[in-house]
Amino acid sequence: MMENDMIQYLQLYQHLNAERESGFTCTVTVAELAQLLCCTPRNVKLIIRRLEAHGWIVWQPGRGRGNSSRLQFLSSNGDMLDERVQHLLHRDKVKDALDLVSTFEGEEHVRERLSQRINIYLGLHQEREESSRQDVLRIVRYRPLGQLDTVRAFSAFEIFLMRHIFDTLVAYESKTENFIPKLAHLWESNTDQTAWTFYLRKGIRFHDGRLLTSRDVLATLERVKQRGENIGWLYRDIAGIELHDDYSFTFKLKRPNTMFLHLLSNINMAIVSEHEQEEIAINGTGPFRVSELNASKMSLTAFDGYYGYRPILDRVDIWFLSQEGGSHRLYHMLAGTDEEEMEQSNSRQLTQPALGGRYLLFNMRMPGVQHDIHFRRAIRLLYDRQTMQEELQGDRTSPASSFLPWKSAQQTIPRHSLEEARQQLAESSYTGETLILSFTHKKEDRLEAEWIQRRAAAIGLHLELDAKEDRLLIGGHIALAVEVLEDDWEWDLINFFSNEVNHLHRLLDTEQLRVLHTMLYDVMRHERADREHILEQMERKLQEEHWLLLGNHINQRAYFNRSLSGLHLDSFGFPNLSTMWIRDTSTMAGTIAKSEKTVANT
Template identity: 30%
Template sequence: MLSAERYLLLLDHYRVMDPDTIVEVSLEELAELFHCTERNVKLIIRKLEEENWLRWHAGRGRGVRSRIEFLMSREQFLLDTAKQMAGNGDYQKAFRLMKHHGDRTAARDRFVDFLNGHFGSDRIAEGLLDQRDIFRLPVYRPPVSLDPARMFFSFDSHLIHQIFDRLLNFDAREGKLLPSLAHHWECSDDARVWVFHLRKGIRFHHGTEMTSEDVCFTLNRLADGQPNRFLLETMIAAVPLDNRTVRLSLRQPNRLLPRLLCSAVASILPADLVREDPERFWQLPSGTGPFRLARWTPERIDLSVHEHYFQGRAYLDEVQIAVMPEDIPTETRQKWGQIMASDSRLTVRPEQKWGQIRTLNKGCSLISWNRRKSGPQRSVVFRQAVELAVDRWGLSRAVGDACRPAHSYMPAMPDFPILERYEPETARRLLEEHGYDGSPIVLLTSPAYRSEAYWLQERLAEIGIPLELRFESHSSIYPPELVMEADCILQNLVIAEDEVCELENYLQDSSYMRQHMDESLLHWVRRNLDHLFSAELPEQRKALLRQIEQRLLNEHQILPLIHRAMNTYVHPSVRGIDINKLGWMDFKDVWLVSEAQERSRESLVSPV
């Protein structure tokens, strides 16, 4: 790309916008511009001529200056260069190019239009009858960690689900456990000893067969001081009984254990590679999942199909994930519907209708109050006043995206409407009676929730509370010192795996909610969770979790704000799309229909 940078330098220096522009130059001034000798200037110009970007007209005779004829406009050159960068996976570099050189041109808008067609499904012919099916999509935050034991964010969890497998799976729709790496499991009467029987012939992406050694290594590693050790905090040890049998011994009854082992946190690792060189392994980890990680850079993630996946080969051959800059304006960001729309292999005829998938995300955005820091937020009266000042319907309309008010973690059933309490006058009275002195409140959040944060700032100012906003990128987990400096944190809570995700809120080291609880509340929560682990029935566990959530709501420890809805419009050629518990599509289930396949399907329809 050095030649392109030099051409851009010439465009910038001589302020060239249009093609066929001619400017007078000298070798001396070009040598100064390129910081090289006049001899090297001639080599640079020759190279740019070979690219057909300019034409050099040498000056003949005393006092006659040479001329450069620019053959490409700034806009077209930027667009072509950005397309080339995108083709190489350098998406962020392409946007930086537009940001630094695209002023007074439509190059950025044209590049976004190009990406509309670039993302989505693509079929590449390989021979006469075969083809390779690729799916491309953008994300705006790179994964922080693909180590299940250190996983915190939902996108990381989604990728881990594609690369690794777990002993068991959980069917959320049916509410039941399913075999996965383990084909059978059993426990002692007191649920202190569990035995898992493994399938034969399952191979990691690097070729070795999975055995009980890999399972025991993974689980013992997870329980030994890892950030997500909460998942196995009742476990004493995992021991191989033979190559296909694993025994887990527990220090207390835990009937929830099989459900916990469905979590991405419990994904099984290859013991040989992790032991050999952990640092190298996590640069490109290997699992047993439906896709293997083929490439992982700050700007691009490539997943290639696992040809011999034990639950059946995925239809897609490759998934390419582009990590886009976080500062792309909202209006230019590609929504799921636009991504689905970009499949150009099958023309949509008038009689064909796009499919729509609408889901209400499980979880909500909420404020977690820091009761371990001195300040007005430690008072339940203050926290109640803030809640009364928040018009959730107003926030939903301001944020858009088909939001709904949230009064708990999960969306309420339509048959059970909840009356909204929006009473700013009552909030002012409570603050006055409490003796609030107008001290500012520091709210920590990610730039992704900027609109919600500014809306809250305006509403709280109306009742006399100055809200200071601190935006920190979520490219990593907030460190404990940052969490404890804030009076409150605005976050998005994703309840992807029901019981397991709720446990994360109360047990995971990195949980902002857990770090903000005072000692007495946290101790009470832990006592309830001990009862939860030993509960025999799912209904009993759900009741205990609701009891914990209800106390947090009653004490205004948390302030739920909104639930977000997701609308996905699916091109007729894209099949198998379903939005999973993490708000993503499961790549393994996606399949594509070509024009010929669609015609063949229509020929099966009997004439009326």
């Protein structure tokens, strides 16, 4: 009933108070209200009584049948929307609250307040159940959820989720640069490393309760080769798997592969059930299982049957907002109050340098002046890394000459002027046409795109900005993209140069890709030093030809409530959900107070 009353109040307010005046009073008849609310005069009187009882209006009825009455609105449009949003959130109707904010056409400060209200709710809280509690993390995500398919992993967030839902045979440990057991507790190889035998842990179950066996490993490899058309060539050295029993098997390789364990630790080889090989169900062996999934919300629940340490968090709710400008990740706890000041004071920012960075990439699959190397050089000079970092700052940490920050630090990156860019543009075939610069709907990306647009205008280059909602920046002449590498950066660079669904492969032409693939083809037969040399040559080729222009290295930023403990960030800047827990501040405060009292008595 409360929700319906709010809707009816807003209907009257918006129809009768066109100027949105505070404390507005108007004269109106019951018949007119009945027409506005699409109900009978008798129901109008009932509605008026309820609105008065809520304290939202003052009603002075007119004397005599059909005479005008006086109606005063006590709550503003923004206040009523705020109250309605709170009411929806209290009933866990987050989707309705999001829709309400997205359709609001009033003042921007009201929209920001309503959005902040939702952000506060979408934090981390504790649900009390008698003597126990349920620890729930709520994450705000400002992009739609992509496909959670292990063989088609593309964006960092989906990989982050799948690493909590699925598991691999082994895992790469960045601190030691070694591999550690996961689903397999032991492995061994022959002398020339063309036969690798693995031994599965016993008793591991999928989220649907079925036991993991070696048949699932065989089915996973077949699925990678059959359905992973974009990454299948990486596994071409695997001739097949020989199953010995339910818990042991041997990979047979056609030739030695120095990166074989890297292949097995990648999310593409996360083990899936042999019964789910077509359109995969999200059914893994990881610490969290999917308990709810729709377009606006995803819930992960701790898997009590996990073979490792059961997560301390009980549930993770992820809400997907189609809101422009949201770029920071929010991991909060609702600590008994929803005041904005309290929420902000309880938060702390955590930053972590990322491997990779932003870059510009030319679309060589569409006609245009971007095929002219003089034009691409002009953009290189225009896209000055030193000046950009100084003027924009934000998450930018240092100019990049490689995807790897330590390699960039070894080189002196020159500063370029707009006059140099203007001279190169004059030597190109550019004739004043408007070109399109595509970028993703993120705050820092938009700031950078607008910065490029302003500098382009200063040298007579016309750029039109095209903010994309989807992940692939196709359709423009130039794309502003970002690449963040995992801890196993060597593997991830190889994947960047070879994965056919990323920006590089969608925008470079066939001949350019052939050059890169030729350089990369035998990289996994070499030892590490030679592999690094090949990857350096590929980066150099991209930059010498100005196919790809590196910008700045970046920091990953997230905001955490101070009551969150056990924070360990991955290479993408996302927290390990399995180790996070909520420090009960109320209990802790009581313990401290009790301790202080004891000391005082002593």
